[in-house]
Amino acid sequence: MGKRRRVDERRSKRRPLVVGGMIAVVVGGAGLGVYALYGGGAAAEDGAAAQAGKKPVVKTGPLSATEVTTAARTFLTAWQRGEVTRAAAATDDATAATALLTGYTKDARITGVTLTAGTRTGDKVPFSVKGTVTYKKVSKPIAYDSALTVVRRAKDGRPLVDWHASVVHPDLADGDTLVTGEAGDPPVTALDRDGGEITAAEYPSLGTVLDGLREKYGKKAGGTAGVELRVVRGKASKAKKSSDKTLLELSKGTPGKVRTTLSPALQAAAERQVAKSSRASVVVLRPSTGEILAVANTNHGFNTAFNGSLAPGSTMKVITSSLLIEKGLASADKGHPCPKTFTYGGWKFHNDDDFQIKGGTFKASFARSCNTAFISQAGKLDEDSLTKQAQQVFGLSMNNWAIGVPSFDGSVPVQSAAQMAASLIGQGGVRMNPLNMASVSATVKSGTFHQPYLVAPSVDDRTLATASRSMSPSTLSQLRELMNYTAAYGTAAEAMSGLGPDYGAKTGSAEVDGQSKPNGWFTAYRGDLAAAGVVQAGGHGGDTAGPIVASLLRMGG
Structure with a gap:
């Protein structure tokens, strides 16, 4: 027990996951919480069953509230600590999760992440994300909301996060990635048919249109690129005609102008x-x-x-x-x-x-x-x-x-x-x-x-x-x-x-x-x-x- 106590003490010094405004017991609480989070619980029972020569019992049926919150905490805690392998193992697609979570720090350059879980609704757990995006000597804070859903894996009944790229950021579709760096396309100022500026703030439906205009005309309209965090679309998104999307601008580029045929009225x-x-x-x-x-x-x-x-x-x-x-x-x-x-x-x-x-x-x-x-x-x-x-x-x-x-x-x-x-x-x-x-x-x-x-x-x-x-x-x-x-x-x-x-x-x-x-x-x-x-x-x-x-x-x- 002395060895386990020392391990738990070391873990408790790490930055804890915030869950609904309270410190999660599975991180800073007693040994039982750590045991359930890091490999005990059902896994230990299966091991005991195996030693006894019995076939492990595969749990089925709807997930309990405890199963959902525990699975969510496991994933979010590991992600916040930067333990990519552990976080990915808490999902039902460890390969895809590993790639995107690794890129979150390496390519998107987001660090200092704090994840705060909200109130569970059924099998879904919303959470907020706060962090810092840094490129060379420029840094900016980032904050957004996301959500995850917990499912039961059929082969062993284990509750896991249902993996989709949207868990990492709601604007991501599966196959998309996050990248911070010099923008591939300079920004554009879109104009209506009368010469007035078009913005997504005034016309919310045109956000995707503005993304498309930048992708098509950014390099042709005479602007210069800035530095930004953006969604880079994967094959599936490109097949659906989705354009790359800017999420955070670290330094402004100089926009070119593109006139459209849109009537403001x-x-x-x-x-x-x-x-x-x-x-x-x-x-x-x-x-x-x-x-x-x-x-x-x-x-x-x-x-x-x-x-x-x-x-x-x-x-x-x-x-x-x-x-x-x-x-x-x-x-x-x-x-x-x-x-x-x-x-x-x-x-x-x-x-x-x-x-x-x-x-x-x-x-x-x-x-x-x-x-x-x-x-x-x-x-x-x-x-x-x-x-x-x-x-x-x-x-x-x-x-x-x-x-x-x-x-x-x-x-x-x-x-x-x-x-x-x-x-x-x-x-x-x-x-x-x-x-x-x-x-x-x-x-x-x-x-x-x-x-x-x-x-x-x-x-x-x-x-x-x-x-x-x-x-x-x-x-x-x-x-x-x-x-x-x-x-x-x-x-x-x-x-x-x-x-x-x-x-x-x-x-x-x-x-x-x-x-x-x-x-x-x-x-x-x-x-x-x-x-x-x-x-x-x-x-x-x-x-x-x-x-x-x-x-x-x-x-x-």
């Missing part, structure tokens, strides 16, 4: 509108040019409006309708079937509440968003017909948009059987975001595809994407008739009330596995404005995304 209005809903996103374009006038998201951490990849639901019927009209399979004012259900490829497709339209026109089916009116034509189309239509007419799904910041230009993969049929109504493998769907409405309004852009191509002489062909005058006329009728008398009428007569719209609802309500979509145009929005898990698009889009179109511009 529309941007401010878009910010207000999405703030009224949870998980809402919207984009406003000018159809005649492709200029992006506003982009806003409720969630400021990920730009769903530009980079989202979501099933667009019935807003996809705008593209599908252009295809059916071109193929002679539908005509705005001619009769068209809209049964309650239609089976194709082994799947039984339904309309909302199994409604049907007897003796109705294709225009009536479009306006009421009749799914079976589109599914019934699947057997008359080639498997790649919808893909070609999206690419050749609407400029989508070719991965070649260059808007000035990272973006996703939609995906309409070639599919077969039931999945091909589902794609016709914006389900299956089709994926879009509000930028893509605003562009669809803009193409209908202008008559030809103009690739959206946030920074004029003349700034860096980049080439914008183009479509290989336009719709025939007859197809375009009928498509405008369909969208106009829907805005006036169909599912979009309530949202678009008072905005006519030069307008058109389409609503959409996209089912998502695990959600009780579908994602609500809305795309529309009025005059020389086109917009689209989505409210995830919001329900019907006409009721959720519709008012957001319509309020912005009402502003004109």
Whole structure:
């Protein structure tokens, strides 16, 4: 016991972990706390069982409060002390944890870390972080909040921290790293179309946009780099079009200036509108040019409006309708079937509440968003017909948009059987975001595809994407008739009330596995404005995304 007492006394002299304002007993308390924290407890029991020739008991079931807090303390104590190996061993991915925690000191240059645990909620423990970032002779304090979740490892029942990079810092995704040093890209001052400065403080949705502008134009805009702590994106984040992010500026660089196409009035209005809903996103374009006038998201951490990849639901019927009209399979004012259900490829497709339209026109089916009116034509189309239509007419799904910041230009993969049929109504493998769907409405309004852009191509002489062909005058006329009728008398009428007569719209609802309500979509145009929005898990698009889009179109511009 004398030897253990000396070991415990040495440990007690180290800086203790602060837990909820109190010194954690597992660090500075009696031998029992140290025993549980540093290898006793269940491990000792397993050892005793092994010596007795019995198979160790693997604990299962929900974690107790003691298990959660003990696992959290083990990890946080070791991290604070700089004991990387011990901290990593307290997680369920020691290799990834070791790499990131080592880099926290070595690459991010964060030292003097104090971790303060908050109040546990279930298996989750929030905590605050304070430390100092030092590069050469420059130092600055850093403080932020994070959280960890404790899980039970299946093979032995041991409670461990569920490892993700976000445990170290909430802005980190798995595979990302933290680095302090001379900035790779000089800062930029972004300007709106009127020459006013754009800041994330004034327009919270534009934080990710500003990161993208710096990444793209920092070295081209004439600025000089400073020293900063930043998130460097890994492969997975880059695949999602995420940009590096500055967390702390130790010394300022000299920013260059980049002018954007954003309208300050529309941007401010878009910010207000999405703030009224949870998980809402919207984009406003000018159809005649492709200029992006506003982009806003409720969630400021990920730009769903530009980079989202979501099933667009019935807003996809705008593209599908252009295809059916071109193929002679539908005509705005001619009769068209809209049964309650239609089976194709082994799947039984339904309309909302199994409604049907007897003796109705294709225009009536479009306006009421009749799914079976589109599914019934699947057997008359080639498997790649919808893909070609999206690419050749609407400029989508070719991965070649260059808007000035990272973006996703939609995906309409070639599919077969039931999945091909589902794609016709914006389900299956089709994926879009509000930028893509605003562009669809803009193409209908202008008559030809103009690739959206946030920074004029003349700034860096980049080439914008183009479509290989336009719709025939007859197809375009009928498509405008369909969208106009829907805005006036169909599912979009309530949202678009008072905005006519030069307008058109389409609503959409996209089912998502695990959600009780579908994602609500809305795309529309009025005059020389086109917009689209989505409210995830919001329900019907006409009721959720519709008012957001319509309020912005009402502003004109």
